[in-house]
Amino acid sequence: MTTPPTHSGRRLGRTTTRRAAEAVVRAIIYLCGWMAIIILAAIAVFLMWNSFRAVNEAGLFTMLSGTAWYPTSSPGKFGMLPLIVGSLYVTGVALVVCVPVGVAAAVFISEFSGRLVKEVMKSIIEFMAAVPSVVYGLIGVAVLIPFVKDAFSLMSGMTAVTGGIVLGIMSIPTVISISEDALHAVPEELRQGSAALGNTRWQTTFKVTLPAASSGIFAAVMLGLGRAIGETMAVLMLTGNAAVMPASVFESVRTMTGTIAAEMGEVVQGGLHYSVLFAVGLVLFTITFGINLVADLVLERQRKRWRR
Amino acid sequence: MSRSSRTRKARTAEATAKVVTGAIALSVVAVAIFVFVYIVYNGIGALDWTFFSEGPRDRGREGGILPIIVGTLYLIGATAGLTLPIGVLAGVYLAEYAPRNFTTRAIRLAITNMAGVPSIVYGLFGLAAFVLLAGFGRSIIAAALTLTCMTLPVVITATEEALRQIPQDLRQASLALGATRLRTIYKVVLPAAAPGIITGAILGLARAAGETAPILFTGAVFQMRRLPDGPSSQFMALPYHIYAQVTSVPGWNRELIWGTALVLVLGVSIVSVMAAWWRSVQRRKVKW
Numbered sequence: 001m002t003t004p005p006t007h008s009g010r011r012l013g014r015t016t017t018r019r020a021a022e023a024v025v026r027a028i029i030y031l032c033g034w035m036a037i038i039i040l041a042a043i044a045v046f047l048m049w050n051s052f053r054a055v056n057e058a059g060l061f062t063m064l065s066g067t068a069w070y071p072t073s074s075p076g077k078f079g080m081l082p083l084i085v086g087s088l089y090v091t092g093v094a095l096v097v098c099v100p101v102g103v104a105a106a107v108f109i110s111e112f113s114g115r116l117v118k119e120v121m122k123s124i125i126e127f128m129a130a131v132p133s134v135v136y137g138l139i140g141v142a143v144l145i146p147f148v149k150d151a152f153s154l155m156s157g158m159t160a161v162t163g164g165i166v167l168g169i170m171s172i173p174t175v176i177s178i179s180e181d182a183l184h185a186v187p188e189e190l191r192q193g194s195a196a197l198g199n200t201r202w203q204t205t206f207k208v209t210l211p212a213a214s215s216g217i218f219a220a221v222m223l224g225l226g227r228a229i230g231e232t233m234a235v236l237m238l239t240g241n242a243a244v245m246p247a248s249v250f251e252s253v254r255t256m257t258g259t260i261a262a263e264m265g266e267v268v269q270g271g272l273h274y275s276v277l278f279a280v281g282l283v284l285f286t287i288t289f290g291i292n293l294v295a296d297l298v299l300e301r302q303r304k305r306w307r308r
Numbered sequence: 309m310s311r312s313s314r315t316r317k318a319r320t321a322e323a324t325a326k327v328v329t330g331a332i333a334l335s336v337v338a339v340a341i342f343v344f345v346y347i348v349y350n351g352i353g354a355l356d357w358t359f360f361s362e363g364p365r366d367r368g369r370e371g372g373i374l375p376i377i378v379g380t381l382y383l384i385g386a387t388a389g390l391t392l393p394i395g396v397l398a399g400v401y402l403a404e405y406a407p408r409n410f411t412t413r414a415i416r417l418a419i420t421n422m423a424g425v426p427s428i429v430y431g432l433f434g435l436a437a438f439v440l441l442a443g444f445g446r447s448i449i450a451a452a453l454t455l456t457c458m459t460l461p462v463v464i465t466a467t468e469e470a471l472r473q474i475p476q477d478l479r480q481a482s483l484a485l486g487a488t489r490l491r492t493i494y495k496v497v498l499p500a501a502a503p504g505i506i507t508g509a510i511l512g513l514a515r516a517a518g519e520t521a522p523i524l525f526t527g528a529v530f531q532m533r534r535l536p537d538g539p540s541s542q543f544m545a546l547p548y549h550i551y552a553q554v555t556s557v558p559g560w561n562r563e564l565i566w567g568t569a570l571v572l573v574l575g576v577s578i579v580s581v582m583a584a585w586w587r588s589v590q591r592r593k594v595k596w
Contacts, residue, residue, distance in 0.1 A: 032395075032400075035394055036460065039418075039422065040422055043425065046432075047432065047436075101336065104328065104329045104332040108332065112326050124336070124337050126584075130515065131343060131573055132518025132520070132573070133518070134520045135518070136343075138566075138569055139346060172339075200322040230424070232427060232520070260428050264525050265525065278432060281428070288424055289421060289424075289425075291424070295424075296420050
């Protein structure tokens with residue numbers, strides 16, 4: 001820039017500094033905007049980088065298909081199948097609990113209840129979602145473990161069922177709020193059209209509203225599933241953590257999340273066991289990433305469908 | 309004949325559906341109330357002066373939880389200091405700058421996906437990235453960075469939503485007065501959106517205060533003699549204390565642990581309720 005005339009020099013100088021400052025701030029804003037992608041990519045990279053040794057030495061396929069998890073024997077055996085099956089058992093029980101209850105409660109809140117009930121239900125659901133998982137675990141230890149032991153006359157109350165029930169209860173808020181959103185998004189005209197044809201409220205709900213909201217409810221189930229599979233503390237405290245292939249849901253299981261949480265404190269950093277635990281994390285990350293991606297795409301399609 | 313029976317069937321179905329879904333909704337409420345009452349009933353006895361003013365003794369079987377509360381507060385304070393600037397700026401980017409194209413769609417997808425990443429995976433990431441690679445060691449700062457990654461999606465989404473509710477007229481009026489875009493955001497849009505942003509951030513931080521898995525390997529310890537004295541100090545935290553006591557102290561003191569759970573749940577829910585209430589008051593005060 002050429003030397004500005006003296007009388008306006010100060011002003012121009014100020015504008016330049018301000019411009020420079022603005023450019024810097026704008027750059028920071030752009031960087032923060034990209035932060036989500038940066039962090040997500042960093043998580044993937046760190047998991048892969050740290051599980052490199054495990055894949056190299058133990059073999060990815062051997063780990064995924066092996067049924068023996070003896071990480072501290074020498075040489076260590078790192079078959080993840082018991083952990084994956086354990087996670088699936090617990091998650092299965094959780095889905096049996098949270099899907100029917102969550103969808104039915106969402107139908108009641110959205111279709112059959114007045115405004116006051118709706119408000120009260122919403123704040124109660126928010127409370128349920130805000131209770132930390134370790135507290136759910138504590139309640140499970142105090143209430144559900146003795147209950148399951150007596151009810152099914154088992155040796156120990158620490159089973160996949162115990163963890164699954166608590167996980168199901170923890171996932172209920174997710175399922176309710178997203179199903180309720182999906183039902184709410186169905187245009188009022190559809191309900192009115194159905195009512196004009198002589199259908200009752202329930203017939204309308206069952207034949208018109210629920211099918212119209214089905215993709216959103218599917219997404220709700222997927223997100224509940226994602227939450228259940230990734231939950232750590234409650235299962236760690238409730239499922240007994242025996243890393244063997246379970247024969248039924250009434251046996252003790254060890255989930256992927258529980259394994260990482262329980263064993264990471266005792267491993268040699270950079271060792272094979274350490275690396276294998278990152279590989280477990282990578283499997284977990286891949287599963288939940290896939291589930292969330294599907295749920296997100298379904299929700300997006302539904303949003304487009306009702307936006308006229 | 310057949311018509312009236314069909315009507316009757318429909319009426320019965322209607323009544324049944326109402327009762328069944330209502331009963332299920334009621335059972336959800338019952339579970340929530342049970343959770344709350346059970347925690348209060350078991351924990352209320354522990355709350356006295358000693359509980360809040362002393363450290364744990366005999367591996368946590370006796371004494372109070374002062375260092376544990378302080379540790380949690382330090383941790384959440386550090387998390388807030390890191391999450392707020394990044395999250396608010398990211399929300400500003402999405403609401404004010406982001407073009408409608410593929411990359412913006414990818415950013416949104418990344419945000420919703422971050423919210424679904426299991427907390428234990430964040431713990432692994434924090435261990436590898438902040439504790440080991442960045443060299444922070446097991447410390448408040450490493451744990452706070454880990455929790456920041458977890459809380460960011462909440463703050464970003466809340467900020468973007470709050471910014472989108474500010475009417476376009478306000479921005480245009482400010483621009484017409486000669487303010488730059490950045491100055492408009494800083495002086496006009498952000499103050500107007502502050503209640504929504506702050507409430508969202510508080511809700512996210514309250515969740516973070518209850519998380520155990522991300523701090524397991526990034527800095528929480530079972531016991532320490534002194535209070536944490538800086539960002540590179542280790543710390544005790546309420547949720548980790550509950551977990552550690554229940555799983556590794558034989559004969560853990562039931563009353564003290566339920567008291568700890570009560571403090572945690574009350575703290576999280578009172579802060580959340582107050583934040584939500586404040587936002588609704590602010591919303592009623594300002595009409596666009």
